Each structure stands twice: as C-alpha cells, then as structure tokens.
Amino acid sequence: MSHGLQQLHRRGGAAGDHSDVPHEPVLVGPVRDQLDRLIARYPTKQSCLLPALWLVQESRGWISEGSIGEVAAALDLTPAYVKGVVTFYTMYHTHPVGRHFIQVCTTSPCALCGAEDTLRALLKETGCRELGATSPDGRFTVIEVECLGACGFPTPVLVDDDFIENVTPEGVPAMLARYK
C-alpha cells in the first residue's frame, strides 16, 4: 500500500486469540428484552440476526465466540452459521478494540483530496502506528475503510458513532482531544 502500512484488522492480527477469556452472558436483562422486541417485530427469527449482532457489539464492544453461541441459540441458528455472517460484514469486531474506534475513508474521492495524509496523522497522533492495532494506552484503534458515503466532505472519519466531516491532518489533534 502507498502508505506502507499493513491492515491488521481483518485478520485479527495484534488482537490475538481471545478464546481463553471466560464468557459472561450478554443476552440477559435489558439486552435480552431488546432482542425479544426485535423478534416480535421481524417476520422470521433469522432476520433478527444483524440487529442482534449490533446489540451484542453495542453492549460488549465486540462479538466473541461465546456471544456468537448465545445469539445462535436465541435465534435457532448454528454457531457456525452465525460466525459466517459475522465475518462477512466488516463492521462487526471479532476481537476487542480500543475504547474509541476510528474509521478513516481512503477510497478514491477522498484519496484525491488527501485522505492518506489524514490517515497517517491519525496513526501518529493516536500512537496506533499500524492499521488495525490498538494504541498502547488502549484508547484508540484506527482502521482504513472503503467509502463512507460522504465524498463531498473529505476526509470523513467515523469515531465510534460520531460521523466527522472534513478532517485534515492539522485538525487531528483537536479532534482526538474530545475522546478520552
């Protein structure tokens, strides 16, 4: 890649194997209630899979093997099937990420307008150094993503659920200061 960086995110990479972490049930209490409301609303249980995975990720930050098993049981699916779906979609994390997850668009329209410089500045300022790696203080994970659908506002950056437009390399430190 032009910036000489290797994408670790999709492969798990630095995040490693988390199978030894004991699983704490996630589909309990209010999260389970939310899932039951979704099940009542959707035509089939299986069609609740994407929203169910979102619920898990919102409450745990990532989707573990244990969570996959719980979702599978709740929706009458097999864990292998659920894993196949989880790994198809790039926004589901299959390993823990930093407290703040930063997605930077570097697709052509943004690349034309300096997105790769913004990405480099983000990696430097967060201390992540590598794409997909988490900063040593656990605060940030930075990944490069394909088209965020805001090409008129280069560079768009998604920090957790905050969609931030027109991020320049110079603007990076002030932007990051808002995320502790």
Add this chain to the structure above:
Amino acid sequence: MGYPHPSHPKETVVLSKYFGDPGARSYAGWVERGGYQAFRQALATAPDALIATIKESGLRGRGGAGFPTGVKWGLMPKPDGRARFLVCNADESEPGTFKDREIMRWTPHALLEGCAIAAHAIAAETIFIYIRGEFTEPWRIMSAAVEEAYAHGVFGPTPLGSGRRIDVILHRGAGAYICGEETAMLNSIEGKRGNPRIKPHYPAQAGVFGLPTTINNVETLAAVPHIVTRGAAWHKSLSLGNPKSTGTKLISICGHVQRPGNYEVTMGFPMQELIFELAGGPPPGRTLKAVIPGGSSVPIMTAEEVDGCATDYEGIVERGSMLGSGGMIVMDDSADMVYQIWRLARFYAHESCAQCTQCREGTAWTVKVLERILAGKGRPDDLDLLLELSENMTGKTICVLSDSCAAPVVSGIRKFRGEFEAYIAKARQPALAAV
C-alpha cells in the same frame, strides 16, 4: 436551501429545498411545509391509478440502473393473500455518491412519505429501510422520524385512517458495499451473508423471504410525493430535450472541485456547467482531466467528452459512460490516473462477496497487476493482461460488481494509456513501494 452551499440559481430545487433546514426534520415541521398531503391524496387514489401516474411521469430509478419506477411497481403480482414488501435501498455506498445521506439527514419525512405512498401503490404491508451501518447520523434522524410518524398515525394499523396496515422497520447494515445490490440486500435483511442472488427470479416474484418485493432507492421514493401532488405532466416537463429522462436529479460532485456538494438539476443539464459553474471547477491553476460521472462503477470520461455532454441517462451513454447514481468524481491534471484506478480496483477487491470466481480472482489480480505497475515493476504485456482480465470480468457473474471493477480499468487504459506505459517504461517514479 442547499447544503453545504446555498442553492445555485441554475439549480431546480425540488428534493433539496429543505437541505440545511433543521426545522424540516420533525413531523410538525414537515407538515408545516406541506408534508403528508401527498400521502393523503394517494390514499384517496386507487393503486392502479397511482402506478399509472408514476409510469406517465417518466420517473426512473435513481440508484443507478435507471429502471422505470412505475413499471417496476406494476411488476408486482396481484394481491393473493401473501405478505408483500417494499424495501428502500438506503445503503448508499457507491464511491462518489452522497445524496441519499442528505435526503435522510434533512428531510427524513420526505422519504417516509414516499415509502408510504409506494407501499399503498403496491399493497405492501411492511417497509424495510436498509440503511448502511456507517450512516450513524441518518440512522438517528430516521429512527426519530419513524417514531414520530407512528405517533401521528402515518404508519401502524390504519395509516391516516386508511384501514390497511403499513409498518416500517429500519434495518441497519454492517459494512458491505455489495448489500447495495438489491438481491444481496434481501439476503442481508433475511439474516444472511450479503451474497447477490441469481436472477430470475426477480424480487417482484420472489423477493425478501421469497415473497413479492419492490426495491427502490431513497431519491426515487423521495421524488414520488412531488409527482403525486404536482402531477405526471409537471414531472415530464422537467427535462431539457430528452423525453426519456425526466425530473430533477441530485448530482453529488466531489474530488478536485472548489465547491464539492450536492446540486439538484433538471435532467439534461450541461455537465460542463455543473462542474465548472455550480461546483466551481478545479482549484485555481488546475485544469479538468477526467470525470467519473455516475459513481465509481462507470467508465471514466475525459475533459473533451464532458464538453457538451447532457447530464441524463441517454446523454452520458452517448459519451460512452453512464449516469448511474449521479455521483461525479472530478479529477484535475494533478491526478495520477494509474494510482486512482488502482485505488478503485482495491475498493472492488475489498468489497467482492467472493461467490463468483471471475470477481473474486479478477478483482484481486487486477489490484496486484496495477500494484506491480505502480511499483515500477510492470511488464510490457501487463496492459494486455489487465484488459484480458477485465474482459473475463464483464457480463460473466451473478451481479455487476466485477463489471464495475473492469469499467475504470478498461476506460482508463484506453484513454490514459500513456500514463500506464510511463510507469512500465520506468519513465516515471514509482508511486508504490515494491511488492
């Protein structure tokens, strides 16, 4: 109003009238601005008459394919007791396109009203609005709008007193360009991997859950209320000379222009004026080199081809490309075409669902060969190899993702061959480190 720039006097402002006006977001604000009158009027109209009006208006799908909307609605089978669905494609993820995002951000009820009318016309009782996972702000705004619309009786057991149930479900994507392909979207709604389906069956026969389904783009549905209240003749009159392309079109312009943003113009508007007058053209001292006019999946146009081109379905086809979704990526003379084409190919390689060999292998090898060229390691026959690869990726797969990867490669080599050859001849500094 226009957003992020005030509307230009040459724009024809219909859908974008309230862009930048946060007051239009609420139910009350929308009703104050005349909202939901069209739905009332539609409910008093027989579905067949409504479909006839949309056919007559000439409205065509704004998501990329340009299929006549009224014809699509008319393909739904007669109600036979089975459940029927409307799916709104709000998965906007075609590089260069960012118009649906503005519709949802500023005028969520315009979209909901369009959905409600379409659901009435095709007798669908469930509407799925599939919003891409990255659109966090449109998601929040649309969620609030749906809740308000229910509270005011627009949806639910008897929409505005009509007596026939319509429900709306917002469904969040999770990061997959391919889910914008309509049958991949149906699989994604069903809780499956987003693999496109082999057609036929078409969605009207066997759509989501195998049941009759119509899929329309956000901009298409947002245009529907205006046609209902103002009439098909009004919509047909919005055309600069070509009766096959009618209405207004939101054109997203990005890349090397001074005022990137969305501009709403009458079909047939001169592309030259769009880029230079409305969007301000390339930065001072720069000249226009190339435009990808319809989102990244269409052939690249040169500056000469832009000159005199009418921005509508047929006008751009005449110049060898396509209107697509109306997302224009503008490149000035500083753009390295080989690098940009490689960057686009990387997008398609990343987004391939990998079920068809030609696409899975073709996109990956296209990237590798382009990488080799950019690293100064290109071989004399690499351009022929790329063209051969592209040939095998065109018209041979379940969906058109692989065709979309081939389009910029083939048009790029044809129109900017010298730039590729310069890398291969080592007459140009490598843009990438050796692979």
